[in-house]
């Protein structure tokens with residue numbers, strides 16, 4: 403099964419670091435949303451969609467890409483993100499819009515990863531930011547484990 407990782411990461415490139423770890427384990431190319439066409443995506447069996455969380459959701463470019471995917475798709479997707487604030491329920495909510503869009507197109511969403519990312523948005527920049535140093539080595543290791551599990555369950559079968 404061929405894998406693809408799509409990431410949008412602009413604030414501190416936090417999510418891009420996570421994307422590269424995951425893609426390395428999956429032997430997958432890393433592309434930005436504007437570097438792939440919906441048709442191209444349909445050709446992959448496993449696709450990761452990730453970005454920072456901005457105003458409670460993934461980046462607009464990923465959401466609009468999901469809207470443009472052909473609806474007959476039968477692929478498997480996973481979601482990932484970095485955010486100022488994380489936690490099981492917070493992440494599940496932050497991921498919900500993208501998850502629902504992909505599920506509506508027929509994608510099976512199999513795994514979701516999130517970790518904290520350095521955040522200097524808005525007034526935080528005057529305070530030295532929050533989550534300085536994140537993602538850290540432990541976050542990177544968790545991302546690696548997440549990808550190893552995906553690989554074992556879906557790619558190497």
Ligand SMILES: Cc1cc2nc3c(=O)[nH]c(=O)nc-3n(C[C@H](O)[C@H](O)[C@H](O)COP(=O)(O)O)c2cc1C
Pocket residue numbers: 410411412413414415416417418453454455456457458459484485486487488518519520521522523
């Ligand atoms: C415009 C903007 C809005 C943000 N909104 C949220 C938010 O709603 N919830 C949250 O937990 N973090 C929020 N953050 C923090 C980012 O999710 C966090 O810094 C993330 O790691 C950025 O990822 P990136 O470096 O890959 O762009 C926001 C950051 C920016 C710049």
